[in-house]
Amino acid sequence: MGTDPQLLAELRAVLGPGLLVDPAACVAFECDALTTHRQSPDLVALPQTVEQVQAVLRTCCRHSVPVVARGSGTGLSGGALPIAGGLLLVLSRLDRILEVDPRRGLARVQPGVTNLAVSAAAAPHGLYYAPDPSSQVACSVGGNVAENSGGVHCLKYGLTVHNVLAVKLVTMTGDVLTLGAETGEAPGLNLLAAVIGSEGLLGVVVEVTVRLLPLPRRVELLLAAFDDVGRCADAVGQVIAAGIVPAGLEMMDAPAIRAAEAFAHCGYPLDAAALLLCEVDGLPEDVDDELARARAVLIAAGATSVRTAQDAGERKRMWSGRKSAFPAVGRLAPDYYCMDGTIPRRHLAAVLAEIAALARVHRLAVANVFHAGDGNLHPLILFDAGRDDELARAEAFGAAILEACVAVGGTVTGEHGVGVEKLGPMCTQFGAAELAAFHALKLAFDPPGLLNPGKAVPTLARCADYGAMKVHGGRLPHSHLPRF
Amino acid sequence: MTVVDLPPGEDIRDELAARVRAASASQTPLRIVGGDTKRGYGREVVAEGLAVHGHRGVLRYDPAELILTARCGTRLAEVEALLARHGQRLPFEPPSFGPAATVGGMVAAGLAGPARAARGPVRDYVLGTTLLAGDGRILRFGGEGMKNVAGYDVSRLLAGSLGVLGVILEVSLKVLPVPAGTSTLRRRIDAADAVALLADTTQRGLPLSASFWHAGELTVRLEGADAALAAVAPAVGGEPLAPAAARDFWHDVREQRHPFFTAARSLWRLTLPATAAAQVVRDVPQSAFEWNGAQVWLADAGSSAATTLARAYAGDATLFRRPVVDATTDVGEVFPSLPPALLELHRAVKRVFDPAGILNPGRMYADL
Numbered sequence: 001m002g003t004d005p006q007l008l009a010e011l012r013a014v015l016g017p018g019l020l021v022d023p024a025a026c027v028a029f030e031c032d033a034l035t036t037h038r039q040s041p042d043l044v045a046l047p048q049t050v051e052q053v054q055a056v057l058r059t060c061c062r063h064s065v066p067v068v069a070r071g072s073g074t075g076l077s078g079g080a081l082p083i084a085g086g087l088l089l090v091l092s093r094l095d096r097i098l099e100v101d102p103r104r105g106l107a108r109v110q111p112g113v114t115n116l117a118v119s120a121a122a123a124p125h126g127l128y129y130a131p132d133p134s135s136q137v138a139c140s141v142g143g144n145v146a147e148n149s150g151g152v153h154c155l156k157y158g159l160t161v162h163n164v165l166a167v168k169l170v171t172m173t174g175d176v177l178t179l180g181a182e183t184g185e186a187p188g189l190n191l192l193a194a195v196i197g198s199e200g201l202l203g204v205v206v207e208v209t210v211r212l213l214p215l216p217r218r219v220e221l222l223l224a225a226f227d228d229v230g231r232c233a234d235a236v237g238q239v240i241a242a243g244i245v246p247a248g249l250e251m252m253d254a255p256a257i258r259a260a261e262a263f264a265h266c267g268y269p270l271d272a273a274a275l276l277l278c279e280v281d282g283l284p285e286d287v288d289d290e291l292a293r294a295r296a297v298l299i300a301a302g303a304t305s306v307r308t309a310q311d312a313g314e315r316k317r318m319w320s321g322r323k324s325a326f327p328a329v330g331r332l333a334p335d336y337y338c339m340d341g342t343i344p345r346r347h348l349a350a351v352l353a354e355i356a357a358l359a360r361v362h363r364l365a366v367a368n369v370f371h372a373g374d375g376n377l378h379p380l381i382l383f384d385a386g387r388d389d390e391l392a393r394a395e396a397f398g399a400a401i402l403e404a405c406v407a408v409g410g411t412v413t414g415e416h417g418v419g420v421e422k423l424g425p426m427c428t429q430f431g432a433a434e435l436a437a438f439h440a441l442k443l444a445f446d447p448p449g450l451l452n453p454g455k456a457v458p459t460l461a462r463c464a465d466y467g468a469m470k471v472h473g474g475r476l477p478h479s480h481l482p483r484f
Numbered sequence: 485m486t487v488v489d490l491p492p493g494e495d496i497r498d499e500l501a502a503r504v505r506a507a508s509a510s511q512t513p514l515r516i517v518g519g520d521t522k523r524g525y526g527r528e529v530v531a532e533g534l535a536v537h538g539h540r541g542v543l544r545y546d547p548a549e550l551i552l553t554a555r556c557g558t559r560l561a562e563v564e565a566l567l568a569r570h571g572q573r574l575p576f577e578p579p580s581f582g583p584a585a586t587v588g589g590m591v592a593a594g595l596a597g598p599a600r601a602a603r604g605p606v607r608d609y610v611l612g613t614t615l616l617a618g619d620g621r622i623l624r625f626g627g628e629g630m631k632n633v634a635g636y637d638v639s640r641l642l643a644g645s646l647g648v649l650g651v652i653l654e655v656s657l658k659v660l661p662v663p664a665g666t667s668t669l670r671r672r673i674d675a676a677d678a679v680a681l682l683a684d685t686t687q688r689g690l691p692l693s694a695s696f697w698h699a700g701e702l703t704v705r706l707e708g709a710d711a712a713l714a715a716v717a718p719a720v721g722g723e724p725l726a727p728a729a730a731r732d733f734w735h736d737v738r739e740q741r742h743p744f745f746t747a748a749r750s751l752w753r754l755t756l757p758a759t760a761a762a763q764v765v766r767d768v769p770q771s772a773f774e775w776n777g778a779q780v781w782l783a784d785a786g787s788s789a790a791t792t793l794a795r796a797y798a799g800d801a802t803l804f805r806r807p808v809v810d811a812t813t814d815v816g817e818v819f820p821s822l823p824p825a826l827l828e829l830h831r832a833v834k835r836v837f838d839p840a841g842i843l844n845p846g847r848m849y850a851d852l
Contacts, residue, residue, distance in 0.1 A: 175825045185755040187820040193640030214689030237548035243661035285712035374630040414631035444832035
């Protein structure tokens with residue numbers, strides 16, 4: 001590409017060897033975990049200081065070069081997909097933990113620090129960072145902020161937005177803004193909420209202050225088996241209606257159970273139509289109380305068996321099946337497509353039945369393994385991209401699932417983000433007025449419109465064309481990471 | 485789905501939208517009024533009133549979903565009573581400052597009560613909103629789900645926005661079950677020791693849900709299963725209050741009817757790193773703190789004293805209750821000043837939702 005020599009000179013003066021221009025080096029950053037979309041970046045910046053980030057953004061702003069920020073590249077929706085003619089701003093070298101203060105209950109970290117490293121640094125103080133996306137060993141805190149990442153413990157402990165107190169944000173014009181405060185009570189508008197989950201369209205996060213929580217004194221796990229998917233789904237709401245807020249409440253259907261058992265040998269009941277994993281944590285006395293009540297509710301809801309993990313080893317084994325369910329299901333077919341629709345819990349049984357009916361219409365198998373307590377579905381559509389029209393049928397099936405979620409008041413993405421993947425389905429969920437407001441909000445933060453343009457919010461023109469543009473997710477890279 | 489009897493309501497959104505459109509066209513500023521119980525919070529808005537209390541009613545509430553959706557004019561007390569009937573509550577314990585307080589006003593003010601330190605702020609529980617923008621557009625953000633990352637999180641941006649972005653017509657809130665048991669303990673302790681005790685208690689994961697310190701006396705509330713409360717009470721220490729006295733005490737703290745608050749002419753609210761509270765209250769005799777030290781109240785302090793103290797400890801000072809002054813006296817800014825680039829961003833965000841700048845102008849900052 002004919003990159004402007006003046007631009008190159010300015011960037012090199014800022015970054016030195018932290019600027020990559022060699023296509024052979026740049027190609028390593030051509031995609032995130034949505035590998036069906038690839039675009040080799042023309043320029044890759046690897047800043048090591050906040051000042052370098054500011055200078056890179058100012059330079060790009062002057063030259064009208066679009067900028068895509070990237071953390072570890074584990075995102076599932078293409079949010080960090082490079083843009084042709086743009087610069088990829090890789091924040092993984094901003095990887096210092098600046099402060100861990102157990103008395104104030106917080107940690108201050110740079111964006112390239114991995115999610116799990118925060119908890120590891122807090123552990124000696126008996127504390128941890130609650131959001132636990134499945135990629136937590138690799139994903140970065142900056143990426144978590146961009147995607148408002150969740151995990152298996154959201155129902156009780158919230159998403160990233162509930163656990164981040166403040167960020168330092170560099171705007172496209174190079175200003176550093178502090179949004180939020182360590183007290184959680186910053187003056188002015190709550191702009192931090194707009195930035196969390198904004199997929200890199202509003203600014204570049206260069207520092208994050210997170211809330212740390214005490215590690216629970218005791219954790220217990222129940223496994224409840226059901227001979228009917230609908231009864232299992234309805235049991236989810238009954239647990240919650242009984243006043244219990246489990247730390248995790250996860251559901252798997254028969255195809256997922258069988259795949260997980262074959263993969264992880266975790267002791268799941270192979271004759272069950274569905275199962276629930278229900279984890280409660282807290283003080284020992286509170287846990288005893290909740291465990292007894294949860295067991296009673298599950299039996300009353302029609303569970304055919306309810307088992308409590310006898311020790312930490314069995315608990316880990318029972319979780320291992322759930323946590324390996326994505327790769328386990330991945331062995332059932334050459335490709336799978338993971339959806340992320342989220343619905344009010346009361347519709348779980350009906351929407352699962354609809355997914356089963358849609359599977360027959362589209363002649364494809366589907367396995368369900370998901371965050372039932374949050375109503376966050378992750379149907380895994382099985383297909384073989386190498387066979388005639390299976391890819392197209394998988395895409396049509398996926399879109400139909402998301403439409404079913406929106407129809408019952410749900411959302412097209414609960415935790416994976418829109419990125420480039422769900423631009424089409426966004427048109428189902430939002431009207432033109434809301435989409436226009438989103439575009440206007442972006443321009444309030446980023447007047448030149450150079451930060452991650454074209455992601456997260458579809459243009460109105462694109463929505464007019466929606467239908468012909470449904471996109472494809474597919475095999476996940478980082479296959480060593482569990483996906484749940 | 486549990487069938488719940490919902491209080492009756494009335495939908496006047498079209499009427500409200502028409503008024504806002506007309507005001508936008510004629511550049512007439514409007515002061516959004518719910519129950520008018522929090523008028524003293526923020527700057528005074530001199531403008532025609534836009535009464536929204538008529539837009540009322542709980543639209544959906546299913547205890548198994550832990551979500552309640554209500555129109556803005558629904559009385560807070562009505563929602564709290566409804567939740568209580570089903571063993572649930574608003575976890576952030578919002579103050580009402582009067583029986584007429586509304587759900588919309590609660591979200592727009594963004595104020596949380598004693599449970600804030602343990603349960604989080606109002607914004608953490610806002611899941612979805614319908615917004616009447618300053619030019620009459622009706623926009624819907626978020627929804628009735630626990631997780632939603634589609635589009636920017638405008639709903640949470642509206643929590644604490646004081647009406648400067650639009651009228652919150654409807655809001656969906658996450659609610660939580662009331663814990664099985666509660667106990668309130670009181671002891672004499674100086675501020676430094678109280679802050680240390682509370683930090684230690686929090687770090688150890690004990691089920692502390694509220695704290696209030698004033699004049700050498702610390703009152704704390706624990707919540708959880710009765711067996712858990714009995715087990716942890718000795719570690720916290722102090723004498724238990726009778727249940728009715730405890731309920732009244734926390735109600736008085738939340739509604740600022742505790743004698744510390746009623747005796748104050750003006751009230752500064754400092755939000756601080758909790759570890760700084762002890763130094764601040766040492767310097768100001770008429771003071772109290774909540775939220776384990778993260779929220780400090782100064783009675784009848786001067787503006788420069790309050791802001792200097794807040795700055796010295798990396799916190800923020802807000803003039804929460806203005807001294808009674810002549811109506812023509814301008815008390816100036818009541819919220820901490822923002823750096824210029826951040827204030828400019830606030831103006832740009834306001835223009836997105838209220839291009840004519842007619843909704844609650846000056847409520848948050850003179851020039852917003």
